[in-house]
Amino acid sequence: MRNKNVKKLIGILLIVAFSSVIIGYKIYNKPHVNVAENSADIAQTANRLFIDFSTDETKANTTYLDKIIAVKGVVANIAEEGEKRIVTLQTSDDFGSVICYLTKEDSENNAQIKEGQTLVLKGICTGFLMDVILVKCVVTNLK
């Protein structure tokens, strides 16, 4: 009788230990946010986004940081950095813009984009230096 209980207890303990290892492993390896598969938290024009950051950066940080932003704007410049493309969206300000760093896949998929084109891009906002920065961007208004 006693033996049976001990065996049962060991069994339960093993299951608990085993599942915590799996859960721990899953948490440790949890994937990055997939921008393409998630809908945007905020939709905004490039101009408005820049104005929000240049007028009150602290407030804009609480609104936009870490969020998926869908930004609409006209392409002012396209640059390549390694395998990734960097799309600069113009604003009404001479100095400032919204700089979107495309993912590797989306850089390949959107080789045809050019200056002057109106784009909607979705990406994660990491903050404001001279420009508003969005990373892991995907183009959403083409294809």
Place this chain on the structure above:
Amino acid sequence: MCLFLVAFTNAQERFLTKNGMISFFSKSPIENIKAKNNQVLSIVDLSKGQMAIAILMKSFMFEKALMQEHFNENYVESDKYPKATFKGNLLDFDKITGSETVIAIKGNLTIHGVTKEMTIEALTKKTAAHIEMTGDFFINLADFDVKIPSIVKNNISEKIKVSFRFHHKPYKK
């Protein structure tokens, strides 16, 4: 950031990059942690021999999402301190030539709201079209008041190796 702009206007020999790279590496017996930031803003003003760098903490990309989360939320508290900055003077900046030369930059590095004076060496090369600077240095987490909980003490090194690569281009409007 506007302060930077004001401080650097009217300079003839201004070079800038918005895609500077900074990465860091933590080596420990349990795991190696690496993160890379490709959105670093760096400005070099050769007429004054000054350099200014601004870094968004949330732009550091890690291999694992959990590491990135811990870095931002627990260690550097990037909601509270979204940027790291470095402002310094290039010592012997007249020695910068077309071939790679080691130049020392003495300045103030601010991370996690804590400022520390540092001298960093950079392999520097200048042509008419660009100034390239590369190098690495070590920082102590304790110097910047970054606290690592004892439970993960063995996962994170106290000394972090920081590498940088800036490809500055002449600044024009």
